[in-house]
Amino acid sequence: MRPIRRFFSYIEQREGLLGYLFASPWLFGFLIFGIIPIILSFYYSLCRYDVLRPPMFVGWENYKYLLFESPNFYRSIYNTFYYTIFRVPIVIVGSLLLAMLVAKPMPGIYSIRTIYYLPSIVSGVALSVIWMWLYNPQYGLVNQFLGWFGIPGPLWLQSEKWSKMAIVLMGLWAIGGGRMIIFIAGLNAIPRELYESAEIDGARWWSRFWHITFPQISSILFLLTIVEIIASFQVFTEAYVMTQGGPLNSTLFYNLELYNKSFLDYQMGTASALAWLLFLVTLCITLLLFKVVGSRVYYEYAAPR
């Protein structure tokens, strides 16, 4: 009699189980400190809650307030989108260009790469304080530099028109960072024969870039773009340290609004609703990107469909 054909053999099942057993400490922690708080936060988003007192169930009130009545909600979404739309291309394209500059192994290239990488280590509060000084309209270096060319600098962080752009331009600080490293790795993985055969056929540098480099690193570009979009939706520290929402709420980013609602106003229910809406928006955008661009990305191994 033939043995019943199982989906996984006995050994495979056993090994799978042991695998889960070894991962169980982490799984356990993730369940308690990750999954359960996320589920609880959805429950709290349907309540009024200030941590010190028990939650009061109010149904969809918080969502209705945010979507239909709160003036700051749409303001914060606009601010965050503005920031994202400018930041993502600047950072991705900037990192790629820098990477292309330093990808070829040349003598001394490692020192140059390190120097380009160094600014990205400074982050968060320290960086914000530095830039507050740089952006000072009268004594800051930025306006002094513009003054050399006869351009009267704007009020930067004190102006409701320029405050967001000021924070976007701060992001140039980071283009030599981890993204550049990843691009360098990706650029160096492109097989040399492709370039050689292109040169033999007489391709110019633009054709070489567009037809060889760009498709080969498209998977990295795709990944980094999505990661960058998700990260820039969560911009917070700069606004918190430098402008606290800025002149006339011009730098009231989504995360800052969430912080205000949760730790200043003690309205954890509304804050949880904000968090879940952010999750939904990020999810939708990511899925959209996958659908529109995902199928055209080149992967060296079999492409996932």
Added chain:
Amino acid sequence: MIKKLKNIFQRFLIACVIIAILYLFAFVRGPELEIPKRTTITCWIAMGAEELVPPEPSWFNQSQDKIYTQIMSVPFMEIERKFLTSVVGEVPPDLFEFFGSVSQWSSRGALISLSDYIKRDNYDCSQIFPALWEDMMWDGKIYAIPTGTACDAFYWNKQHFREAGLDPEKPPKTWKELEEYAEKLTIRNPDGSIKRAGFVPGYWSATGIPIFIYWALQKDAKYLSPDGRKVILTSPACIDAVEWEGKLFEKLGRDELIRLRASFGYAGQQGFASGRVSMIEQKSSFPQELLKYAPNIEYGVSMFPIPEGGHPATTSGSVWMGIPAGAKHPDEAWEYIKFRTRSDIAIKSAEYTIDQNIITFFPANIKAAECPKQMAIPGMPIFVESMKWAHSPTIIALAHSVFWREYAMAWDEVIRGKKTAREALETAERIIQRSLDDQLTYNDFYLKHKQEQGHIACAQ
């Protein structure tokens, strides 16, 4: 095959045991401060920029041998959240010293009521400035005792007055005079920008733009209806005050003034300290700041100019001490509070602060505020006089931060000329009202919930 698997299983067991042992190490604590035969109580205070060690606990510990007070300084940016977490986790300190709104804690049951202690021990509430008690109360009970306070006052640069041909000993006494003097004192550059501003309404320091409401309080503006359920930002007094400040900005040149204000910094770069503003609204700790960063400035201190038919007003918050809900030694904590706020200790504390050259609040205890050393600080007599007219900056306890954010936003819109005072304040009123309504229903729910539970907690 079974043998091999048993081996893996054994290894897994050993790994688990090792991890468990390592985990147990997490419970090892440093030696707890145990003073024999004394109850130890902990007090959390917000650590300022100067990392001071307050002397009062050691005085207390030396004066008796039953209680030992230990101070823990928590960084100022984290203390609120840490306190919140500790109360929720039921491991709060025995004492909490903080500044700002008491009612954001007391209305949520994070502090215990001190009214019973006050009655039991016949605590003398009159030794503290009367204006400060308003903020300490919630629902008819007292939740904290003030130890220090500050108020806002008007400063003017005597040198600039002389240059502009004004009498340096006569500050403006009315709104009209303030407008005239501001115009006279302003010096402009040839290209139209302002070199020195006579007066910048609402300007205080480089970080943020705190909005001052005493201009409205001078005409008795009421922001909350008597039953505490309705927000009123559109009273005539309030609209007049905000409109007037907007007109001042317009008169002196909106864009130029904003540009000038944007260039001010901290300490020596502060507008008044660097001689770029002639008259300013500032806190009562400003004289000590000026002594430190700009000792050459000849300045005067007075109460704010008042409008026609108005009276003096100022805002005054306080540093206070309260006992968190769930504290392990509330009785001992109360003993420390009594000690700390006693008149003689308050005087000693004030003298210590002045000797150490610390820029801080002045004592909430009236005798200490009027003691000779404290009165020797420039402007102190004015501050003590102002306390008669002081208001707490906690206007709407249940929507405190929303109130200030939206009010500041409305104010900002008016001075930048984006909206009229009425429009801006109406919008702010709507938003704050909505927030207050939500909090009131939540509060009612909470009280009902407690009644149903038969809860006789100390909190409410």
